[in-house]
Each structure stands twice: as C-alpha cells, then as structure tokens.
Amino acid sequence: MGKYFRELSVAAALVLLLVVLAGIAPAFFELQPLLSRLTAQTPALIVAVGMTLVIICRQIDISVGSQFGVCAVVAGLLAAAGLPLSVVLLASMAAGAAMGALNGWLVAGLGLPSIVVTLATMVTWQEALRLFQQGKFINLPAGVQWFGLAQQRGQLTLIATAVVLLTCAAWAMKNLAAGRHVYAVGTDAEAARLAGINPRGITLGVFILLGALAGLAATLNIVQSPQVDPKAGGGLELKAIAAAVVGGVAVNGGRGNLWGVFVGLLLLATINPALTYLHVEAYWEKAIQGLVILLAVVADGIRSRKGGAK
Amino acid sequence: MKRHSLIALLLALSAFALLGGCKDAPSGGSNNSAGGKKMTIALLPKSKGNQYFATVEKGARAAATELGADLLYDGPTNTDPAKQNEIVEGWVNYGVTVIAAACENKEGISAALKAAQDKGIKVVTYDSDTTTDARSFFVNQATAEGIGNTLMDEAARLTGEEGDFAIITATLTASNMNEWRKHIEARLKEKYPKMKLVDTKPCDDQKDKAQQEATNLLSAYPNLKCLMAICSPAVPGAAEAVKQAGKAGAVKVLGLGLPSENKAYVKDGVTQSVILWKVEDLGYLTIKAAAAVAAGSLKAGAAEFDAGKIGKMEIQGDNVLLGKPFIFNKENIDGFDF
Numbered sequence: 085m086g087k088y089f090r091e092l093s094v095a096a097a098l099v100l101l102l103v104v105l106a107g108i109a110p111a112f113f114e115l116q117p118l119l120s121r122l123t124a125q126t127p128a129l130i131v132a133v134g135m136t137l138v139i140i141c142r143q144i145d146i147s148v149g150s151q152f153g154v155c156a157v158v159a160g161l162l163a164a165a166g167l168p169l170s171v172v173l174l175a176s177m178a179a180g181a182a183m184g185a186l187n188g189w190l191v192a193g194l195g196l197p198s199i200v201v202t203l204a205t206m207v208t209w210q211e212a213l214r215l216f217q218q219g220k221f222i223n224l225p226a227g228v229q230w231f232g233l234a235q236q237r238g239q240l241t242l243i244a245t246a247v248v249l250l251t252c253a254a255w256a257m258k259n260l261a262a263g264r265h266v267y268a269v270g271t272d273a274e275a276a277r278l279a280g281i282n283p284r285g286i287t288l289g290v291f292i293l294l295g296a297l298a299g300l301a302a303t304l305n306i307v308q309s310p311q312v313d314p315k316a317g318g319g320l321e322l323k324a325i326a327a328a329v330v331g332g333v334a335v336n337g338g339r340g341n342l343w344g345v346f347v348g349l350l351l352l353a354t355i356n357p358a359l360t361y362l363h364v365e366a367y368w369e370k371a372i373q374g375l376v377i378l379l380a381v382v383a384d385g386i387r388s389r390k391g392g393a394k
Numbered sequence: 395m396k397r398h399s400l401i402a403l404l405l406a407l408s409a410f411a412l413l414g415g416c417k418d419a420p421s422g423g424s425n426n427s428a429g430g431k432k433m434t435i436a437l438l439p440k441s442k443g444n445q446y447f448a449t450v451e452k453g454a455r456a457a458a459t460e461l462g463a464d465l466l467y468d469g470p471t472n473t474d475p476a477k478q479n480e481i482v483e484g485w486v487n488y489g490v491t492v493i494a495a496a497c498e499n500k501e502g503i504s505a506a507l508k509a510a511q512d513k514g515i516k517v518v519t520y521d522s523d524t525t526t527d528a529r530s531f532f533v534n535q536a537t538a539e540g541i542g543n544t545l546m547d548e549a550a551r552l553t554g555e556e557g558d559f560a561i562i563t564a565t566l567t568a569s570n571m572n573e574w575r576k577h578i579e580a581r582l583k584e585k586y587p588k589m590k591l592v593d594t595k596p597c598d599d600q601k602d603k604a605q606q607e608a609t610n611l612l613s614a615y616p617n618l619k620c621l622m623a624i625c626s627p628a629v630p631g632a633a634e635a636v637k638q639a640g641k642a643g644a645v646k647v648l649g650l651g652l653p654s655e656n657k658a659y660v661k662d663g664v665t666q667s668v669i670l671w672k673v674e675d676l677g678y679l680t681i682k683a684a685a686a687v688a689a690g691s692l693k694a695g696a697a698e699f700d701a702g703k704i705g706k707m708e709i710q711g712d713n714v715l716l717g718k719p720f721i722f723n724k725e726n727i728d729g730f731d732f
Contacts, residue, residue, distance in 0.1 A: 109614065116639055117613040124606050215472050218444050221601070221630070221655050235638060305602065309634045310658065313601035313627055360610040366595050367566060 090332035090383070091344040097376075098351045101358055109361035117357075123239040123308060125353050126246040127152070127301035128323050129346065133253050134294030135324035136345045138198075140257075141290045142270040142337025143191060147202040148298050148324060150209035151183045152317030155302035157213060160222035160312030169231060169303075177299035183209065184295020188288035206321070213314055222312040229310050242304055249300075254342040266290060270337030326352055326373070330380040334388075352376065432464055435684050436485045437677075438478060438495040439469035440522065445654065446673055447496070449732035450521070453677030454494075460702065461685050466490060475499035482506040486513055492688040494680045495529075496521035504528035516688045520680040526712065530687050530694065533680045534713040535671040538570070541650065542577025544719045546586070548667050549620050552646040556588035557619030560611045562632055562649075564599040564625035571624055578622075592618070597628050604631025612639050623649030629668060633659035653722045653730040660727050668722040673732055675704050676716055683714050 105112040112118070131148055138145050159176040163169065183205065190201040230238025257263035265286050268276040273283040306312050331348025333340030355376070356369050437454050439447035451467050458465035466485065470477035475498040483506060485493060493510055497503045497519055507517045507528040520533035549559055561578070563571045575594065582589060592615050597604035608621055608628075612635060621636065623629040629649035633656065636645050647659070648667040659665040682701045686692035692699060699707045699714055708715045722730060 111613050111616065114613050117609050120609045120635075120638060121606065124602065124609075211472070218441070218472075220445065223658075309602070309605065309630075311601065311630055311634075311655070315600050315627070316602050318600060319598060357606075357610045357614075360593065360595070360607070361614045363593070363614070366593075 088341075091341060091347060093383075094330060094332070094344065094347045094351055094380075098347060098354065101351070101354055105358055105361060112357065112361045119236065119239045119243075121353070121357055123242050125349065126242045127305040128320065128327070128353070129246045129349055130249060130297050130301040130304065131294075131320060132324040132327040132345050132349050133250055133342060134290075134297035135321075136328045136331075136333050136340055136342055137253075137257070137266055137290045138294050139325070139328050139333050139335065140270045140337060140340045141266050141287055142273070143198040143287060143290070144325070145184075145187060145198065145202045145291065145294055146321045146325075147183070147187060147206035147209060148294060149317040149320035149322075150206045150213070151180055151295055151298040152302050152305075152320050153213050153314060154183065154209050155180045155299040156306055156312055156316050157217055157222065157314050159299075159303045159306050160224065163224050163228050163306065164222050166225060169228065169307075173300065173303045176303045177296045180295035180297070180299030180302070181292050182295070184292040184298070185288070187295070188291030191291065192284040192287035217314040219314060221314070224306065224310050224312065226310075229307055231307055238307065242307070245304065250342060250346055257342060262286075262289075267338055270339075272338075323349075323352070326377050329377055329384075332380070332384075334384065335381075348380075432462070433492070433685060433688060434464045434466065434490045435681055435688075436466040436468075436490040436493045437681070438481060438493065439467070440478075440496045440498050441473045442467075442469040442471055445652070445732045449673040450496075450677035450680070453674035453679075454681045455677075456674075457678045457681035457685075457702075461681070463491075463681075463685060465681070470498075473498050475502040478503055479506040482510060486510045486515060490515060492516040492518070492684045494518050494520055494533075494684040495524065497524045498522070500524055516684070518680065518684045518687055520676060530712065531683055531692065531709075532713050533676065533683055533716065534710075535676050535716045536719050537710075537713075537715065538573040539577050541669075541719055542574045543581050544669055544721070545574070545622060545624065545648070545650070546578045546581040548648055548669065548721060549622050549646070550586050550589060552648060552666050553589065553619045555586050558590050558592045558615055558617045559620035559622055560592055560615065560618060561594040562597050562604050562607055562611075562621065562623045562625070562628040563594060564628070565596045566594075568625075574624055578624075597625065597631060599625055599627055601627040601631040601634075604628035605635045608632040608635030609639065612636065612641060612645060618645055620646040620648070623647070623651070625649075626651040626655065629665065630655050630659060633665045637662070637664050652732060653727050654732060656722075657727055660722070660724055663724070666723065668727070669719050670722065671716055672720045678704060679707060679714065679716055 155176045158179045159172050162172045162175055187202055187205055190196050191198045265281045268281055269283045269286045276283050305316060327349035328345050329335060330352060331344035333345060352373055355372055359369055435458060454465060468481050478498055493515060504525040507524055511517055517529040518531045518533060519529045521535060523532045582591060593611060595607040597607055604627060608631060612618060621632040623632045629651035633647045636642055636647055642664040647665040650670060651668050653668055656665050656668045679701050683692060683699060696709050699709055701707050
C-alpha cells in the first residue's frame with residue numbers, strides 16, 4: 085500500500101467521482117458518448133507516456149503541443165493526397181522524431197536548459213505552422229475516418245492501441261535496462277555516468293521518443309473526424325504534464341509510474357464532462373483542474389519533506 | 395549556461411523577424427494618360443494568404459474595376475500589427491488617394507493612419523476598426539446585435555420556437571462573443587418563451603474540443619433540440635458530434651462560420667444553417683465607400699450610402715452597415731468558396 089499510495093489515492097478520487105456520476109447522472113455511462121470520450125483521450129494518453137519519460141529523466145518538453153500540430157498537418161496533407169495510412173503514420177512519426185531530436189540535441193548536446201529550448205521550439209513550430217497553413221482546415225478523403233472501419237470498431241481499435249502501448253511502455257520502464265537507465269539519469273546524471281550509463285544518449289533518446297509518440301498521437305487524432313484542424317494540439321503539453329504530475333511523477337526527476345499517469349489523465353479528463361453532466365457551469369472547470377494539480381504538488385512537497393521513499 | 399539559453403532565445407526571435415521582414419513594394423498605380431488623375435485605393439487585409447481576405451479582395455477588385463480606380467492590395471503574410479504599420483507608411487510615401495484598412499490592433503495602427511490623414515490621404519476601416527479619430531468611416535460587416543438576433547431567430551425557426559438549446563463559444567472571456575451572447579439571451583427572453591438555454595461551453599477555439607463538448611451536451615441534456623456554435627471551429631465540431639451520436643436532423647446545428655468548412659455537413663443535413671456576412675460584398679462596399687469619401691460625396695452626417703449593385707446601405711453615426719448577416723444553407727452554400 086505504502087509504495088503505491090499516490091496512485092491508489094488518485095484512483096480513489098476517480099472512483100468517487102464515477103460513483104457520484106452513477107448516482108446523479110447515469111447518462112454519463114451511455115455507451116456512445118463514453119466511447120467517444122475515451123477515444124478522444126487516446127492521443128493525450130500516448131503523449132503523456134512520452135512526457136512521463138522526459139520528466140523522469142529530469143527534463144521537460146513544452147513544445148509537444150506544437151509538434152503534435154505540425155504532425156497532424158503533415159499527416160492530414162499526406163492522407164488528403166491519397167497516400168495509405170501506413171505511410172501517413174510513418175511520415176508523421178518521422179516528423180515528430182525529427183523535432184524531438186532537435187530538442188534532444190540542444191538539451192543533451194549543447195547542455196541548454198530544456199524549458200528554454202522547448203519554449204523556443206514551441207513558438208517556432210507554432211508560428212511556422214500558422215504561416216504555412218493560415219488556420220485552414222484540411223479535408224480528408226472518405227476512407228480515412230476510423231481507418232475505414234465502422235465507427236464503434238474504429239474507436240475500440242484506437243483505445244486498444246493506446247492501452248497496449250501504455251502496457252508495453254510500463255513493462256519496459258520496469259524490466260528493460262534502458263527503462264531503468266532513464267530513472268538513473270533522472271535521479272543523478274553524474275552517478276549514472278560513473279555507473280557506465282550514457283546520460284546524453286538517454287536524454288536525446290527520451291526527446292526523440294516523445295516526438296515520435298506525438299506523431300503517432302497526431303495520426304490517431306486525425307482519423308477521428310473528416311477534417312484536420314491545424315490548431316489541434318494547443319494546450320496538449322499542459323494536459324500531458326498535468327497528468328504526469330497528478331499521477332505522481334516527481335517534477336525533479338527520477339520517480340514516477342506510467343499506471344499512475346494513466347489514472348491521473350483519466351481523473352483530469354473526467355472532470356470536464358462530469359461538470360456538464362452535473363449541470364455545473366463551465367466557469368468552474370479550469371479552477372477545479374488547477375486545484376487537483378495543486379493538491380498533487382502539495383502532496384509531493386509534504387512527502388519529500390518527510391523524506392519519504394523515492 | 396545562462397548565456398547560452400539567452401542566445402537560443404534571441405536566435406528564435408530573430409528568425410521570426412526575418413520571416414516577417416520581407417516586404418513587397420506597391421505594384422500597379424499607373425497614371426491615366428487621358429488627363430485627370432486616376433484614383434489609387436489601397437486595401438489592407440489583416441493577413442494576405444487567408445481565404446476570408448482573399449474573398450474580400452475579389453469583391454474589392456470588382457468595385458475598383460467598376461470605378462476605374464487602381465487597387466493596391468497588400469498585407470502581412472501572417473497577422474502582424476507591426477507589418478501593417480510598415481505597409482501603411484509605404485503607401486503614404488507612394489502617395490495613394492485613400493486607404494481602407496482592416497486593423498489587427500486597434501491602437502497600434504492609429505498613429506500610422508493619422509500620419510496618413512495629415513498628408514491628405516483619406517482613411518476608412520473595414521472588418522475591424524481603429525480608434526475613431528484615425529479614420530472617417532468604419533465599414534461594419536455586422537453589429538453584435540445583428541449577429542445575436544440572427545443566430546437566435548434562426549435557432550427558433552429551426553426548432554419551431556420551442557425546446558432546449560446549448561451554446562458552444564471559443565472562450566468564456568472573448569469579449570466579442572460575450573457581446574453576441576448578451577444579445578442572444580436578450581432576444582431569447584424577449585421573443586421565445588418556450589425555448590431554454592441549458593448550457594454554454596467553451597471550446598478553446600479548437601474543433602476537437604468543440605466535438606467533445608457537443609458529445610457530452612447531447613447525452614447530458616437528452617431533450618436538447620439545437621446546438622448553437624458561435625466560433626468558427628465549433629460549427630464543424632458540433633456537427634461531427636451530432637453525426638457520431640446518430641442524431642443528425644433530430645438535433646439542429648447552426649453557427650457562425652465559413653461555408654467552406656461546413657459544406658459537407660450542410661449537404662448531409664447535419665448542419666442546417668451557417669451564418670456569416672457576404673464577405674465579397676464587404677470588399678465591394680469598402681471600396682465603394684472609400685472612393686466616395688475620397689471624392690467628397692460621402693461625408694460625416696450622411697444617413698445612407700448608395701453602394702451600386704448591392705443596394706443602399708444604412709449609416710449609423712460613422713459606421714456604414716453591410717446589413718443583416720447572411721444565412722448559408724443547403725440551397726445556396728454551393729455558390730460560395732471562402
């Protein structure tokens with residue numbers, strides 16, 4: 085219990101919210117809107133996985149929303165040109181990986197602080213995209229939505245893809261050497277280096293991985309409707325970071341669990357629809373989300389003061 | 395370390411300056427050899443490559459050809475208030491007769507426009523106004539009251555004047571949209587007692603977020619008869635949610651948006667009405683009004699302006715009104731490509 089206290093308390097908050105909804109607004113659990121809501125969160129979940137690795141490595145990437153937007157437009161234009169979805173997916177992931185590699189090189193290679201580097205790339209990609217696309221939607225051909233499957237089957241495919249990816253990543257972080265190296269570098273890069281780990285290589289790697297995952301997420305997003313909005317991805321970085329923080333990932337690196345992030349994302353993503361179903365005015369949404377994040381950070385602060393376990 | 399990060403930031407910033415810095419010289423503007431000086435009208439869009447302003451230009455060209463005037467059309471590639479000032483200064487040096495500007499920043503451009511007026515160049519604004527002392531007339535495409543009333547009346551028409559409806563807006567703080575909402579609610583109270591506004595949701599000006607909000611609204615309010623989207627990405631977002639919920643036709647969708655982004659949904663019967671002004675007419679009226687101000691035939695105090703083929707336009711104070719917003723639907727949407 086002690087080891088997973090944080091994950092369990094976030095899960096308890098989520099269950100409590102769901103019980104309240106079941107009592108007051110059972111319509112929340114209607115199948116069609118429920119599936120739509122879960123499907124809509126799959127891109128955010130995939131990006132949150134990548135973000136978690138970056139934060140565990142004691143870095144941050146606030147450019148991921150802009151990367152997502154660029155990847156969505158790349159994927160949208162290629163899909164609109166009639167290319168098969170496998171090519172679209174690879175190109176979008178390659179574009180994301182390239183942007184991630186630039187961040188990684190500036191941070192790991194030149195030793196620049198990641199908050200400044202990714203602030204600069206965030207604005208650069210965002211403005212370049214605006215210049216290029218002028219806010220215009222991209223119309224996709226008929227067979228792209230839901231990979232050409234029926235709506236419900238398409239949604240289940242997307243949800244399954246994201247959950248499988250999460251499971252694999254969680255397993256790898258625990259059982260593979262590379263996963264444990266990320267924790268080691270985030271805890272103490274110098275000690276990791278002395279132990280024979282290459283901290284620069286690991287740091288570069290997590291940025292590239294996050295970029296590639298942003299590309300994957302963008303492709304899984306464009307198949308959900310017949311038009312691509314180039315502004316998609318705005319605010320995604322905050323969503324991913326918030327999910328990680330609420331899910332118990334330490335902002336100063338070295339500690340965190342992907343299942344915790346999963347529950348954190350579900351909790352944050354349930355607050356907004358819950359307000360609609362409980363007929364509470366939208367003015368409260370941001371305030372409540374902010375409060376949840378604040379609670380998580382305060383809990384972390386108290387725990388580290390008490391010198392709790394890593 | 396600190397210095398490095400500063401350099402990185404500076405590099406990123408100077409990259410923008412370079413991107414926005416290339417400037418086109420005014421083109422055209424030959425003098426009429428047949429004696430009298432030809433009028434040169436300069437038209438400034440908020441940004442050049444955007445469909446909306448490309449359509450404004452189309453209407454403007456038609457008016458300029460009709461008047462036998464030269465039309466200069468230039469603007470920032472991206473919305474950029476500083477670049478707008480540069481272009482205006484270029485036109486002042488070149489010596490145009492009249493400038494018609496859509497202002498990105500109300501206060502930011504007023505000094506440049508006032509300097510133009512000091513040199514004897516007439517100034518009108520359209521689409522978005524500057525401060526009132528920096529121009530003689532504002533060509534107003536739609537008043538907040540006109541937009542609010544048209545949206546509410548159309549929602550009432552689509553639902554038979556009864557039932558629940560919800561609004562999707564960009565943000566709860568956007569001042570123009572709050573102004574529209576105020577008029578929507580006033581009209582609702584005044585004319586449609588059997589209709590009820592059950593919720594208002596922000597979508598952060600994103601289509602996907604609007605789709606999620608609409609999905610939740612459709613199931614949280616089972617008696618919902620109509621979704622009203624008052625920012626442009628929310629119209630296709632709401633339509634996609636209605637389509638995915640299998641409620642096309644049962645729940646009406648209307649909103650303020652571009653015909654091109656909504657054509658497929660309108661044709662499929664998911665979205666019933668898209669509301670906007672006729673953008674081409676805005677360009678036409680702007681040039682007609684600019685020419686009339688320059689020729690001295692349109693002066694302060696006028697109550698009406700004859701805009702030729704699009705008819706007589708009302709003037710309120712120093713605003714030339716384009717008239718009621720236009721409703722795009724299944725019957726007419728094919729004729730519009732912006």
